[in-house]
Amino acid sequence: MTAIALNDVRKSFGRTEIIRGVTLNIPKGERHAIIGPNGAGKTTLFNLISGRFPISGGSITVNGQSTADLAPQEINRLGLSRSFQITSIFPRMSVFENIRCGLLWSQGYRYSFWHLLGRQKGLTEAAEALLEKLNLTARRNLLAGLLSYAEQRALEIGITIAGGADIILLDEPTAGMSHSETDYAVDLIRKVSEGKTLLMVEHDMGVVFGLADRVTVLVYGEVIASDAPAAIRGNAAVREAYLGTDQH
Amino acid sequence: MSFVRRNWLWLLAAVILLAVPFLFYDWTKGRHSGFALTLLSEIGVMAIFALSFNMLMGQAGLLSFGHAVLFGLGSYCTAHAINAVKAGTFWMPIELVPLVGGLGGLVFGYLLGWLATKQRATAFAMITMGLGELVSAAALMFMAFFGGEGGISIDRVMGTSLFGISYATPWQVYCLVLIWAFIAASLMKLQTETPLGRIANATRDNFERAQFVGYDPRIVRLMQFTLSGFFAGIAGGLYVMIYEIVTFDTLGAAKSANALLAAYIGGAGGFFGPILGTIVVVLLQSGVSLISSAWLLYVGVLFIVMVMFAPVGLIGLIGMHTPIRRIGRLGELVVPYLRAFPAALSVMLGFVLMVELASNITIGAAQGKKFAIAGMLINTGSPVIWGIGLLGLIGGGFWLRIEARRFRRRWDALIEDAKRQGVVV
Structure with a gap:
C-alpha cells in the first residue's frame, strides 16, 4: 500500500519552476528522508504534499485519495500531519493546551462549544500521556512560547503526532540543535514514528542515515536518486551533486 | 461549600453590586438614586458588550471595528418584540425579552460574520468597519425597522413578568440587568473552556498550525463571531430596557469604539479585563462628562497612555504582581x-x-x-x-x-x- 504518491508534480512561482516533475511513491510504514542542497525545493515539496500551496501540475495522493483542491485541514483529516521548518506552535497557550489542541479534532470534538474541556477525562489523560512521552510533563503549565528551542521543537513534534495521523511529515526536525539535543530528538522521532509512515527533510546526515529506510535526493526540483541509505552513499551522481567528495 | 470556594469571586461581585446602589440611597425620601442605578445598569450592559467584543479580540485575535452593529441590531429586535407584546400580537415574559436581542445578534452575527470571517487580521478589521458604516447608513433608510432618526421607543412596563414585577423603577431594571450580566458573563467564561474556545485561541496564536491539526480557521472565526453576536445582542436587549428607546447611534462606530477602549484599558489578555475597562470607561463617560466638557480628551489620553505603557491593560498590571x-x-x-x-x-x-x-x-x-x-x-x-x-x-x-x-x-x-x-x- 502506498501512503503518499507523487506523480510528475510541478510547482512554479511566477516564471520560476521550483519543482520540476517529481514522481515518488512512499509505501506505508516507511521512514523516508528527503535530502538535497539549499534551494532544491524540499520544503516546497512538503508544502505541496500538505496542501499549504496548490500544485501547478501533476497529482498527489495521500492514503489513496487525491489531494487536488483540498485545504490543509482536509488533507490533515486524511491522516497526514506535519511540522514546520520554523517552529510552529501556539506560543500564548500552555504546553498542555498545545498538545490538547492537537488531539481535539481526532477525538471527535470538532467545533463543540457544549463540552467543558476540564471534564473530558479521556482527553486529559491522552494529552498527559503524550507529554510524558515527550518528556515535557514538568513544563505542563508553562506558556509554550517560554520553552527552550529544543523543547519547542519537541512540542511541535508532539502536536504533529497528537492527532494520531499515520503519515508524519517533519521539516528539519533537528535544525539548530546541539549534539545531545539531536540525539534526543532522533530517539523521540524513532519512538513516535513507530509503525507509521515518516517523511522528513533533514540536513544532518547522521540523522538521515540513522533513521531513514530510504533516501530521496532532490536537486533543483528534480529527483536524482531514491534508494536505500547505503546505496545513496555510494551513488556517484549524488556525491557530485550534493554530498561533495569530502563530507562522508 | 465547594461551590462557594470555586465561585467566591462571582459571589463577592454579586454582593458588592447589589450593595453599591445603597451608597446612593436617599434614606430621607426612601428612594434609590435614579442616576446611580442607570449608571450601574449601563456598566452592566457595557460589560457584557465588552466581554462579547473580547471573544473576538482577546480570544480569537479578531479586531472588529463594527461590533456595535450586533449590539444595536439586538436592541432593535428587542424593541420590536416589546412593542409586539404591548400590542398583543405576541406574548413573552419580560424577563426573557433580552433573549430576543441575543437571537437577533446571533442571526445577524452569522449573516455579517459570514462575510467578515472570510478574511482575518487587517482585512477582517476593514470588512467589519465597512459593515458598521453600511448598517448605520441603512438605519436611516429603512424607516419601518429602524424608525429613522427618532429611533424606536418602547414602554418596558409590559405586565408579563413571571414574578409579578412591574419593572417601572430603575432598581428593578438594575436587578434584571445584573442577573443577565451574570448569566452572560459566566456563559462566556465557560465558552473559553470549550473546544471551540480553545481552538479560537489556537487560531489567534497560529492559524496555520490550527489548520494542520485539522481545523478550518474560517469556521472557527465564523462560529466565534456568531456566538459573540449572541452576547452582544443580549447587551443590546438590556440597553433598550434601561433607556426605553433605541436610536441608530447604538449601531455606530462610537459604540464599537467603546468596547475596544474597554477591552484595551482593562486588558484583553484576561477574561475579566474588559469588565474593569468598562467600569473606567463608563465612569469617565457618564460621570466625568457631567463635570467636564473635555471628558472625551481624557478617555483618549488614558487610552494612549495604556497602549503605550501598559498594553497588557489593568488586569495585566494586576497580574504582574x-x-x-x-x-x-x-x-x-x-x-x-x-x-x-x-x-x-x-x-x-x-x-x-x-x-x-x-x-x-x-x-x-x-x-x-x-x-x-x-x-x-x-x-x-x-x-x-x-x-x-x-x-x-x-x-x-x-x-x-x-x-x-x-x-x-x-x-x-x-x-x-x-x-x-x-x-x-
Missing part, C-alpha cells in the same frame, strides 16, 4: 507605590488644570461658564494659574521619573528573587 505575592513580599511595594503616588497625582492634576483652563477659554467662556476650584473663582487669563498647571505637569513629570526609577529597581529586585525561588515569571 502575582509572582511577588507568591513569595509573600507584596508589602515591600507599598512604600514605593506611596512615594510615586503624589508625583503621579501632580502630573495628572497639572494636566487636568491646563486642559480645563484651555477648555474654559475656548468653549466654556462662550457658554457663560465661570471657572471655579473648590468654590473659588479663578481668572483663566492669569499667568499664575497657568504656571501652577505647567509646574504640576512638568515638575511632576520629572519627579515621577525619579520615583519610577526607584520603583523599578525595587520591582526588578523582587522579580529576580521570585525567579530564584522558582516562581515562574
Whole structure:
C-alpha cells in the first residue's frame, strides 16, 4: 500500500519552476528522508504534499485519495500531519493546551462549544500521556512560547503526532540543535514514528542515515536518486551533486 | 461549600453590586438614586458588550471595528418584540425579552460574520468597519425597522413578568440587568473552556498550525463571531430596557469604539479585563462628562497612555504582581507605590488644570461658564494659574521619573528573587 504518491508534480512561482516533475511513491510504514542542497525545493515539496500551496501540475495522493483542491485541514483529516521548518506552535497557550489542541479534532470534538474541556477525562489523560512521552510533563503549565528551542521543537513534534495521523511529515526536525539535543530528538522521532509512515527533510546526515529506510535526493526540483541509505552513499551522481567528495 | 470556594469571586461581585446602589440611597425620601442605578445598569450592559467584543479580540485575535452593529441590531429586535407584546400580537415574559436581542445578534452575527470571517487580521478589521458604516447608513433608510432618526421607543412596563414585577423603577431594571450580566458573563467564561474556545485561541496564536491539526480557521472565526453576536445582542436587549428607546447611534462606530477602549484599558489578555475597562470607561463617560466638557480628551489620553505603557491593560498590571505575592513580599511595594503616588497625582492634576483652563477659554467662556476650584473663582487669563498647571505637569513629570526609577529597581529586585525561588515569571 502506498501512503503518499507523487506523480510528475510541478510547482512554479511566477516564471520560476521550483519543482520540476517529481514522481515518488512512499509505501506505508516507511521512514523516508528527503535530502538535497539549499534551494532544491524540499520544503516546497512538503508544502505541496500538505496542501499549504496548490500544485501547478501533476497529482498527489495521500492514503489513496487525491489531494487536488483540498485545504490543509482536509488533507490533515486524511491522516497526514506535519511540522514546520520554523517552529510552529501556539506560543500564548500552555504546553498542555498545545498538545490538547492537537488531539481535539481526532477525538471527535470538532467545533463543540457544549463540552467543558476540564471534564473530558479521556482527553486529559491522552494529552498527559503524550507529554510524558515527550518528556515535557514538568513544563505542563508553562506558556509554550517560554520553552527552550529544543523543547519547542519537541512540542511541535508532539502536536504533529497528537492527532494520531499515520503519515508524519517533519521539516528539519533537528535544525539548530546541539549534539545531545539531536540525539534526543532522533530517539523521540524513532519512538513516535513507530509503525507509521515518516517523511522528513533533514540536513544532518547522521540523522538521515540513522533513521531513514530510504533516501530521496532532490536537486533543483528534480529527483536524482531514491534508494536505500547505503546505496545513496555510494551513488556517484549524488556525491557530485550534493554530498561533495569530502563530507562522508 | 465547594461551590462557594470555586465561585467566591462571582459571589463577592454579586454582593458588592447589589450593595453599591445603597451608597446612593436617599434614606430621607426612601428612594434609590435614579442616576446611580442607570449608571450601574449601563456598566452592566457595557460589560457584557465588552466581554462579547473580547471573544473576538482577546480570544480569537479578531479586531472588529463594527461590533456595535450586533449590539444595536439586538436592541432593535428587542424593541420590536416589546412593542409586539404591548400590542398583543405576541406574548413573552419580560424577563426573557433580552433573549430576543441575543437571537437577533446571533442571526445577524452569522449573516455579517459570514462575510467578515472570510478574511482575518487587517482585512477582517476593514470588512467589519465597512459593515458598521453600511448598517448605520441603512438605519436611516429603512424607516419601518429602524424608525429613522427618532429611533424606536418602547414602554418596558409590559405586565408579563413571571414574578409579578412591574419593572417601572430603575432598581428593578438594575436587578434584571445584573442577573443577565451574570448569566452572560459566566456563559462566556465557560465558552473559553470549550473546544471551540480553545481552538479560537489556537487560531489567534497560529492559524496555520490550527489548520494542520485539522481545523478550518474560517469556521472557527465564523462560529466565534456568531456566538459573540449572541452576547452582544443580549447587551443590546438590556440597553433598550434601561433607556426605553433605541436610536441608530447604538449601531455606530462610537459604540464599537467603546468596547475596544474597554477591552484595551482593562486588558484583553484576561477574561475579566474588559469588565474593569468598562467600569473606567463608563465612569469617565457618564460621570466625568457631567463635570467636564473635555471628558472625551481624557478617555483618549488614558487610552494612549495604556497602549503605550501598559498594553497588557489593568488586569495585566494586576497580574504582574502575582509572582511577588507568591513569595509573600507584596508589602515591600507599598512604600514605593506611596512615594510615586503624589508625583503621579501632580502630573495628572497639572494636566487636568491646563486642559480645563484651555477648555474654559475656548468653549466654556462662550457658554457663560465661570471657572471655579473648590468654590473659588479663578481668572483663566492669569499667568499664575497657568504656571501652577505647567509646574504640576512638568515638575511632576520629572519627579515621577525619579520615583519610577526607584520603583523599578525595587520591582526588578523582587522579580529576580521570585525567579530564584522558582516562581515562574
